[in-house]
């Protein structure tokens with residue numbers, strides 16, 4: 001399978017090239033040349049299949065031409081070594097919990113898959129180690145660092161703003177050791193991003209080191225996120241409550257949305273034949289996509305801070321992919337996706353209301369998706385909202401909403417007990433360059 005650029009001004013790329021480069025040379029996003037349609041038999045038998053079995057089939061449809069089946073199967077199995085439960089919390093409203101991986105957030109799925117696929121291609125090319133540079137304001141750093149931990153042929157440098165990420169977030173990428181290096185930058189998140197950009201533009205650095213990025217636009221990070229839409233459908237099909245025909249016509253997914261990678265993966269699943277009636281994009285106050293769905297005008301702007309901060313995105317990068325997927329047709333996009341946006345007070349109230357009424361505790365991002373589903377779900381529809389983070393990752397906000405203490409899972413607490421190891425650098429590029437060369 002070849003991958004074209006959404007800007008259509010770059011030559012088509014192989015999977016290997018698309019994964020190693022991340023972004024096309026015309027700054028567009030890579031898209032698969034065609035979208036494979038899965039067989040009727042696959043859907044007939046889906047209810048009897050496990051998460052890993054379903055994911056292997058979906059992965060093979062996209063990547064099967066370019067990676068031997070055995071290798072791809074093991075990448076999928078290694079990635080998904082945790083559960084993705086589907087829980088009914090009230091009649092016809094289900095939550096799909098995507099946060100049972102090592103960093104307790106859904107980005108683990110994409111980061112773990114990408115790390116293994118990149119490692120395969122690095123070995124395949126027989127080249128020196130690849131250096132992954134990633135700037136983080138908190139959550140991406142932990143998913144990428146843990147996803148790449150111990151993966152052969154890859155060294156990861158996480159740049160983060162000193163004193164500007166939460167203690168728990170910091171612990172998740174500064175305590176790992178092995179192939180993960182944390183660079184504590186005396187500056188802001190924007191400084192970290194600017195440093196990474198300068199590194200990619202520096203000729204000497206690129207000659208001496210194989211640099212790449214691990215951000216969410218990489219096809220190996222976003223496509224695997226389609227796996228769990230199929231799995232959620234399979235879990236619904238397993239229940240006796242729904243007749244086959246009702247299921248095929250009435251399933252609605254509500255997705256907490258920032259850069260729109262998760263939603264785009266769902267739209268891909270739909271195009272592959274998964275019968276999803278429609279999608280809901282849930283935004284916080286950063287409502288650029290919701291506004292677009294309401295009036296057809298896309299106006300990116302700077303982000304504003306909210307309590308669902310992983311969705312504080314003012315220019316969602318995967319918008320280009322959605323636009324391309326529907327050939328730029330606003331009508332087609334609008335008929336498949338509706339958008340809703342909520343402010344911090346509404347999100348906080350939803351966390352409290354849901355908890356008091358059902359006992360289910362949602363983190364701020366998931367609560368946003370729950371709110372949108374509740375507001376828009378029709379009576380005959382079967383709704384699934386995606387839960388993207390464990391509530392304990394946002395412990396202060398969540399405890400404030402429910403006026404009660406919650407416990408931190410052992411897997412999350414363990415990071416706090418490990419020793420922090422970082423290299424402190426200034427926000428001057430010369431120092432970053434020296435550090436990268438000396439640690440590589």
Ligand SMILES: *Cc1c(COP(=O)(O)O)cnc(C)c1O
Nearest residue numbers: 258259260261262310365388389
């Ligand atoms: C990244 C993230 C999101 C947003 O996902 P996108 O794919 O960027 O739309 C939502 N919730 C949490 C917890 C996240 O970390």
